Amino acid sequence: METDIVADLVTQALVAARVVASAEDPDDPDGLPEYVALLWRAAADGAAALPLGLELIGSADPIEREAGCTLLGDTSNQNEAVRAETATALVALAQRETEDRVLWALARAIEMTYDPRAVPVLVTLAGHPDAEVREQVARSFPGVMTGLPDGPDIRVLVGLTQDPEPEVRNWATFTLGTQAEVDSPAIRAALWERTTDEHTETRAEAIHGLARRRDRRAGPFLAEVLDNPEVSDVFRFGAVPITGAVELLPAHPEYEPGDDWFTDAVNAFDPARRARLDAFAWELVSTLHQLRPDLDAALSMERFGWGRSLGVDAAFGSPGYDIEALLARADGDPTRAAELVATDLPRTLPDSGRG
Numbered sequence: 001m002e003t004d005i006v007a008d009l010v011t012q013a014l015v016a017a018r019v020v021a022s023a024e025d026p027d028d029p030d031g032l033p034e035y036v037a038l039l040w041r042a043a044a045d046g047a048a049a050l051p052l053g054l055e056l057i058g059s060a061d062p063i064e065r066e067a068g069c070t071l072l073g074d075t076s077n078q079n080e081a082v083r084a085e086t087a088t089a090l091v092a093l094a095q096r097e098t099e100d101r102v103l104w105a106l107a108r109a110i111e112m113t114y115d116p117r118a119v120p121v122l123v124t125l126a127g128h129p130d131a132e133v134r135e136q137v138a139r140s141f142p143g144v145m146t147g148l149p150d151g152p153d154i155r156v157l158v159g160l161t162q163d164p165e166p167e168v169r170n171w172a173t174f175t176l177g178t179q180a181e182v183d184s185p186a187i188r189a190a191l192w193e194r195t196t197d198e199h200t201e202t203r204a205e206a207i208h209g210l211a212r213r214r215d216r217r218a219g220p221f222l223a224e225v226l227d228n229p230e231v232s233d234v235f236r237f238g239a240v241p242i243t244g245a246v247e248l249l250p251a252h253p254e255y256e257p258g259d260d261w262f263t264d265a266v267n268a269f270d271p272a273r274r275a276r277l278d279a280f281a282w283e284l285v286s287t288l289h290q291l292r293p294d295l296d297a298a299l300s301m302e303r304f305g306w307g308r309s310l311g312v313d314a315a316f317g318s319p320g321y322d323i324e325a326l327l328a329r330a331d332g333d334p335t336r337a338a339e340l341v342a343t344d345l346p347r348t349l350p351d352s353g354r355g
Helices: 003-021 032-043 046-056 062-078 080-094 100-111 118-125 131-144 152-160 166-179 185-194 200-212 218-226 233-243 246-251 260-268 271-291 323-329 334-344
Strands: 298-300 309-311
Touching (some): 003 046, 032 062, 100 131, 131 152, 152 185, 185 200, 200 218, 271 298, 271 309, 271 323, 323 334
Antiparallel strands (some): 298 309
């Protein structure tokens, strides 16, 4: 993409941003989808978008600084090479910025740098008086998690689960309970406290977070949540297997055995099936290494999850494979599954230097 094309997209985005800023209804302003789409398109060309974003965050106009943060975040998301420089610029901006709208965009953007320097910035912004900024902080930690059970990110999220604003509590509880792959007595205590939250979604996220950690105290709450039609099937059948509460499943006669979530939940309780799946996965990846050593394939499973996935080198553009789905696709034959994966992906990486 040429530099002048990127500049034109950013100019159009700024026009849309001013429409958004002048809207009578800030929750449904005209121009917002266009603004978001234009900056995302401009961000695809990292070399051209980075200097424009850096220029915008130095503007005296808060609308331009906000757009600059969004552009930098989108650019970092799409171009790994610019992340370090973007993080440096956003950390510096955070030390001098006072406008709520800009800080909101900054909190969102700095997550996309995947840089550990983002954590202190988010920790500071967690104490901001504007609830929308605090909510965005709660949303932004997943990309920069420290991985420490008592890290500054976890301590802040625990605090935000007690925020007076329901949506801040909701997102903090979701990030702490579902996104954070760590466990500690403090985390469980924070989630347990939210099981009585008056906000339905926050309460459900707390129960799910405890279930992911196989905390048996979640069982009675799950029984209640599973009977709530407002709760999605992803939650309803995703939380039960990981807590091991098989006794909860018969409470759902309205689900047919062929329903995907019901079937997955039942299968998760079958130790023989789990053993077969593990054996299939191991033979699959072993065979795949023989067929395509260039794929750098590996098996993974969420610490608090129950599904298994096959990942390959991210440069191949593959999001990975769900082992259950691959098992079905290959009719239970691990060699056939390995052949399918080997056929799916190209032999040569463009501009990679690998054969």
